[in-house]
């Protein structure tokens with residue numbers, strides 16, 4: 001399949017649905033190792049992003065992702081707003097065609113991961129959203145075509161793995177060892193983004 005503008009729109013809509021549904025869970029996780037605003041931040045920004053991309057006047061994947069980036073950047077706030085904003089912006093800049101094939105899509109995820117790392121001055125293993133984006137990128141790089149189950153399963157297991165990690169970036173790092181035994185809120189919201197992507201791909205067959 002080719003990933004088209006309508007798929008990108010569905011991705012953002014589904015991501016928003018999941019974030020609204022799990023808003024309190026994200027906030028609760030952030031209350032444990034952060035300041036308790038992650039669910040509220042994400043729900044505000046993704047609702048706005050979903051509304052905007054649903055208006056139906058965006059003609060290609062880069063346009064949909066660029067619109068999402070702008071909205072997420074300005075409406076989510078906190079640390080995650082600029083990080084997710086950068087991820088979507090880098091994805092939009094990674095491709096020029098209105099519809100993208102699998103290899104191009106993997107290039108988009110690679111660009112997003114690079115953008116988050118650069119913006120957050122962070123690496124793998126610091127108990128952040130990177131610990132979901134990086135394994136998903138690695139798994140996708142080794143595959144030949146869109147694989148909905150691979151994306152969801154990789155995002156799920158890597159999100160779970162943040163529980164054992166000690167945070168060295170973001171507010172959770174203030175807790176040092178006490179950040180252990182809790183899932184990272186940004187890793188969980190990233191899981192929902194990839195679960196939404198997986199479901200978008202699955203519907204396409």
Ligand SMILES: Nc1ncnc2c1ncn2[C@@H]1O[C@H](COP(=O)(O)OP(=O)(O)OP(=O)(O)O)[C@@H](O)[C@H]1O
Nearest residue numbers: 038078079080120122128129169170171185186187
């Ligand atoms: N430097 C970083 N690099 C990558 N991800 C990060 C970084 N700092 C925070 N994060 C991610 O952002 C999530 C927290 O997002 P949230 O919107 O709650 O920001 P915040 O920490 O409350 O920001 P602020 O302190 O500015 O209010 C973390 O769970 C983590 O996944």
Ligand SMILES: [Mg+2]
Nearest residue numbers: 034035037038
């Ligand atoms: Mg927070």
